[in-house]
Amino acid sequence: MGESIMPQLKKAAKKSLKARENELAKTNKQLEILNGGLFADGELPFFKDKISEIGQFPLRPKPLEILQINVGYMCNQVCEHCHVDAGPDRKEIMTRETMKQCLEVIRNTGAHTLDLTGGAPEMNPDFRWFVEEAAKAGIQDFIVRSNLTIIRANKKYHDLPEFFKKHNVHVVSSMPHYTKGKTDKQRGDGVFDKSIKALQELNAVGYGLPDSPLRLDLVYNPSGAFLPSDQGALEKDFKKALKEDFNIDFHNLFAITNLPISRFLDYLIASDNYEDYMYALVDAYNPAAVANVMCTNTISVSWDGWLYDCDFNQMLGLKVASKVKHIKDYNEDILNDRNIVISQHCYGCTAGAGSSCQGSVA
Numbered sequence: 001m002g003e004s005i006m007p008q009l010k011k012a013a014k015k016s017l018k019a020r021e022n023e024l025a026k027t028n029k030q031l032e033i034l035n036g037g038l039f040a041d042g043e044l045p046f047f048k049d050k051i052s053e054i055g056q057f058p059l060r061p062k063p064l065e066i067l068q069i070n071v072g073y074m075c076n077q078v079c080e081h082c083h084v085d086a087g088p089d090r091k092e093i094m095t096r097e098t099m100k101q102c103l104e105v106i107r108n109t110g111a112h113t114l115d116l117t118g119g120a121p122e123m124n125p126d127f128r129w130f131v132e133e134a135a136k137a138g139i140q141d142f143i144v145r146s147n148l149t150i151i152r153a154n155k156k157y158h159d160l161p162e163f164f165k166k167h168n169v170h171v172v173s174s175m176p177h178y179t180k181g182k183t184d185k186q187r188g189d190g191v192f193d194k195s196i197k198a199l200q201e202l203n204a205v206g207y208g209l210p211d212s213p214l215r216l217d218l219v220y221n222p223s224g225a226f227l228p229s230d231q232g233a234l235e236k237d238f239k240k241a242l243k244e245d246f247n248i249d250f251h252n253l254f255a256i257t258n259l260p261i262s263r264f265l266d267y268l269i270a271s272d273n274y275e276d277y278m279y280a281l282v283d284a285y286n287p288a289a290v291a292n293v294m295c296t297n298t299i300s301v302s303w304d305g306w307l308y309d310c311d312f313n314q315m316l317g318l319k320v321a322s323k324v325k326h327i328k329d330y331n332e333d334i335l336n337d338r339n340i341v342i343s344q345h346c347y348g349c350t351a352g353a354g355s356s357c358q359g360s361v362a
Contacts, residue, residue, distance in 0.1 A: 058340070
């Protein structure tokens with residue numbers, strides 16, 4: 001990346017694309033870029049043509065396993081790779097009314113996993129009420145995706161480790177790297193130190209310890225325009241470094257490919273890496289990963305209750321191809337009889353060992 005672009009990216013990262021009125025805040029502009037250029041000119045194959053070669057088009061869902069609910073785009077961080085375009089200036093927040101509609105589905109779904117995400121889900125004013133009510137449903141695996149720094153943001157969040165423990169929440173936490181430099185470069189100054197402190201506090205109440213039922217997993221995203229390396233090897237490196245340097249334990253590490261959406265797409269274009277990154281994704285396409293991509297066993301619910309095949313489609317405004325499109329009309333049988341909506345960003349989930357919110361899929 002040229003020297004001249006760095007100050008621009010650093011300055012831009014203080015606000016979301018939406019707050020900056022950047023044209024990439026519009027989903028139709030992102031889709032125009034993803035479907036144009038390299039793909040429209042025939043330099044690279046469309047994703048639908050690629051999966052047609054293995055008889056997987058149209059892509060169809062399997063029985064639902066994961067209900068992922070985005071409770072709002074507000075966040076205390078503004079990370080340069082964020083596909084949600086989350087930040088303190090985002091005001092889209094799930095209401096208690098929509099949460100009640102979600103709770104009705106949670107109580108009756110065949111899914112075994114509930115996955116709450118954001119933004120920083122903890123910043124939703126009804127977050128604790130929602131967790132308390134959802135925990136009563138007795139779902140098998142109850143995940144909250146935390147950026148860790150929210151625990152240290154101010155005093156009202158300091159008791160989150162104990163709150164999570166009380167409700168047997170499975171904490172999945174963002175951790176870009178086990179070194180300060182790489183973490184702060186991706187997520188902002190001071191993020192590493194706050195993340196380490198939060199992990200130590202989670203360990204202190206029993207999270208992440210060997211044989212502990214209190215699950216603590218970390219998520220790794222590459223800090224630049226490249227694909228993640230082997231998930232197993234990364235996990236070993238993270239465990240060794242965090243244990244030796246900070247006496248931190250955790251259970252698993254999930255390596256997730258950055259998809260060319262929202263702020264990461266903006267970063268790729270601004271740094272002249274977009275074309276190279278798309279070539280890298282297509283070149284790394286792994287047909288073995290297609291059958292297990294997250295959209296085949298997941299339904300994603302937006303802050304305002306609309307339904308999507310996955311979190312990434314949600315950020316591109318690609319609602320499910322079903323007559324049931326909102327949580328208030330939820331019908332699992334009808335939703336399971338649909339074609340999954342795809343576009344060129346889907347190469348990110350089928351590159352290398354594949355990628356999902358639960359890490360590698362192949």
